[in-house]
Amino acid sequence: MSTQRIFDVASVRQDFPILHQSVHGKPLVYFDNAATAQKPMAVLAAMQAYYESINSNVHRGAHTLSDTATAAFENVRQQVARFLGAREAAEIIWVRGTTEAINLVAQSYGRSQLKPGDEILVSQLEHHSNIVPWQMVAAQTGASVIPIPVNAQGEIDQTAYAGLLSPRTRILAVNHVSNALGTINPVKAMIAQAKAVGAITVIDGAQATPHVTVDVQDLDCDFYAFSGHKVYGPTGIGALYGRRAILEAIPPWQGGGEMIERVSFEGTTFNHIPHKFEAGTPAIAEVIGLGAALDYLQAFNTTDLHRHEQALLRRAVELSEGIEGFQAIGTAANKVSVCSFVVEGTHPSDLGTLLDHQGFAVRTGHHCTQPLMARFGVPGTVRASFSFYNTLEEVDRFFVALDKCIRMCR
Amino acid sequence: MALPYSEQDLALFRDNPLGSHTTLDDIRENFDFLDDWESRYSYVIDLGKQAPRIPEAHRTDDHLVHGCQSQVWFIYHLDAGKGTLQVLVDSDAVIVRGLAAVVMTAFNNQPLAHIARFDMEALFAELDLVRHLSPTRGNGLRAMVKRIQATAAALLPA
Numbered sequence: 087m088s089t090q091r092i093f094d095v096a097s098v099r100q101d102f103p104i105l106h107q108s109v110h111g112k113p114l115v116y117f118d119n120a121a122t123a124q125k126p127m128a129v130l131a132a133m134q135a136y137y138e139s140i141n142s143n144v145h146r147g148a149h150t151l152s153d154t155a156t157a158a159f160e161n162v163r164q165q166v167a168r169f170l171g172a173r174e175a176a177e178i179i180w181v182r183g184t185t186e187a188i189n190l191v192a193q194s195y196g197r198s199q200l201k202p203g204d205e206i207l208v209s210q211l212e213h214h215s216n217i218v219p220w221q222m223v224a225a226q227t228g229a230s231v232i233p234i235p236v237n238a239q240g241e242i243d244q245t246a247y248a249g250l251l252s253p254r255t256r257i258l259a260v261n262h263v264s265n266a267l268g269t270i271n272p273v274k275a276m277i278a279q280a281k282a283v284g285a286i287t288v289i290d291g292a293q294a295t296p297h298v299t300v301d302v303q304d305l306d307c308d309f310y311a312f313s314g315h316k317v318y319g320p321t322g323i324g325a326l327y328g329r330r331a332i333l334e335a336i337p338p339w340q341g342g343g344e345m346i347e348r349v350s351f352e353g354t355t356f357n358h359i360p361h362k363f364e365a366g367t368p369a370i371a372e373v374i375g376l377g378a379a380l381d382y383l384q385a386f387n388t389t390d391l392h393r394h395e396q397a398l399l400r401r402a403v404e405l406s407e408g409i410e411g412f413q414a415i416g417t418a419a420n421k422v423s424v425c426s427f428v429v430e431g432t433h434p435s436d437l438g439t440l441l442d443h444q445g446f447a448v449r450t451g452h453h454c455t456q457p458l459m460a461r462f463g464v465p466g467t468v469r470a471s472f473s474f475y476n477t478l479e480e481v482d483r484f485f486v487a488l489d490k491c492i493r494m495c496r
Numbered sequence: 497m498a499l500p501y502s503e504q505d506l507a508l509f510r511d512n513p514l515g516s517h518t519t520l521d522d523i524r525e526n527f528d529f530l531d532d533w534e535s536r537y538s539y540v541i542d543l544g545k546q547a548p549r550i551p552e553a554h555r556t557d558d559h560l561v562h563g564c565q566s567q568v569w570f571i572y573h574l575d576a577g578k579g580t581l582q583v584l585v586d587s588d589a590v591i592v593r594g595l596a597a598v599v600m601t602a603f604n605n606q607p608l609a610h611i612a613r614f615d616m617e618a619l620f621a622e623l624d625l626v627r628h629l630s631p632t633r634g635n636g637l638r639a640m641v642k643r644i645q646a647t648a649a650a651l652l653p654a
């Protein structure tokens with residue numbers, strides 16, 4: 087990129103208006119980035135500008151505004167295709183988010199292809215949104231959902247995985263990065279192994295896209311899903327990458343306008359990909375906002391952002407050693423800036439409440455990963471998840487506050 | 497929910513200082529005196545520690561109160577002669593246990609009709625505790641109170 091922006095955390099923080107406020111009289115420290123990331127002004131401005139100057143329905147009107155909106159909208163599809171390393175924009179389907187993307191694959195691919203006896207492998211690390219849609223389609227088709235175990239570090243047990251693969255394996259559905267623990271999974275190798283037994287692969291990229299560079303061609307996956315709101319874009323928009331040959335072969339999921347070529351009571355023919363999977367008026371402003379978010383990120387050398395996040399994680403790990411009874415949940419060698427933990431003699435919800443009173447926004451609970459919590463024998467964890475706009479000083483203050491919370495609880 | 501209580505269990509109900517030794521007025525006075533969030537929370541947490549724990553044997557699924565992020569259990573003993581109720585609420589989270597302590601103080605050794613009609617929202621508003629409750633925690637607390645009040649109402653003579 088020609089006009090690359092130098093990463094500087096102080097200047098970056100100026101781009102996020104929400105960070106500059108007080109909670110319970112204390113300066114807000116936002117450490118719940120894995121739940122949703124904050125939005126830079128550029129995203130808000132792009133959405134505002136869209137509504138102020140080009141709002142109109144896409145792919146429909148024979149008028150200037152609609153043409154402008156359609157061009158802007160389709161431009162972002164190109165942009166997302168580049169962001170994911172897809173071959174072409176037609177392989178990018180707009181969805182509400184990762185959840186909807188996985189449901190689409192389950193209901194379109196899964197429902198049309200699965201038979202009794204077929205197996206869907208998911209890991210024990212999965213978010214409920216990469217478990218429940220598979221359970222639903224399994225109930226509809228007679229297939230079964232098989233969990234791949236996770237080791238004590240919070241990594242997918244690769245030996246167990248290899249042992250579970252068989253000609254019955256039809257789908258491998260795993261996350262690229264775990265939301266509860268931050269583990270970066272070796273999905274490239276796992277995808278290759280799944281392919282070798284003839285399975286298709288569905289990668290949940292909700293937590294990977296904010297922190298690692300993704301290239302679906304290099305991964306060689308069949309589907310890859312992510313949510314806009316976790317990459318500093320708006321809620322209500324996400325994307326599903328699907329390999330063209332598969333997208334063309336499988337039936338549409340939802341029916342309606344946009345997704346048809348021709349409708350008659352004698353029979354209806356469907357539109358081409360990606361539109362075949364996009365029934366109804368899409369989230370146009372949100373697509374525009376997502377485009378602005380990706381522009382914002384790509385103005386930097388993204389490895390600078392990731393390096394800063396890793397520095398935050400290292401500081402957290404270092405400081406956690408000074409906390410008596412601190413038990414990190416998820417200690418994979420390869421992980422993103424997520425610090426998930428329990429503290430002996432305290433409940434995560436207590437720590438969450440007391441941290442909130444000191445201005446720290448963290449997530450507590452099961453993080454929509456109940457099977458994983460059961461695996462670790464904890465009711466839930468406290469999860470501090472860092473973004474590039476967080477500072478080392480915030481991490482330092484966090485551990486001082488945490489220490490105080492623990493003393494109050496004991 | 498007929499519970500076979502041992503002598504030790506019954507002693508837990510009897511010896512609970514909340515609602516006997518410690519009264520709502522005590523709590524109100526202390527709250528008047530404590531003016532920052534930290535001392536209030538510390539006080540609530542300490543109150544929770546005054547309550548006897550529910551023995552493991554009684555922490556069964558049918559004594560679980562649903563709708564809480566932490567686990568919350570509730571057992572009770574009816575003093576049939578006096579028509580009063582003794583309740584024990586326990587949780588694996590100390591703040592919930594503290595809030596439950598306020599509830600126990602309001603309900604313990606009170607007539608069933610009083611419990612069934614008690615306005616807990618008003619008490620928590622008066623103590624300025626509601627403001628500090630997240631919607632999820634607040635819902636758990638409400639679920640706990642609702643369960644106790646429904647129990648009291650069901651035990652009222654027709």
Ligand SMILES: Cc1ncc(COP(=O)(O)O)c(C=O)c1O
Nearest residue numbers: 183184185213215265290292313
């Ligand atoms: C790993 C993972 N998968 C799926 C989801 C679901 O994403 P969304 O709620 O945006 O559909 C999340 C969000 O928390 C997630 O972290």
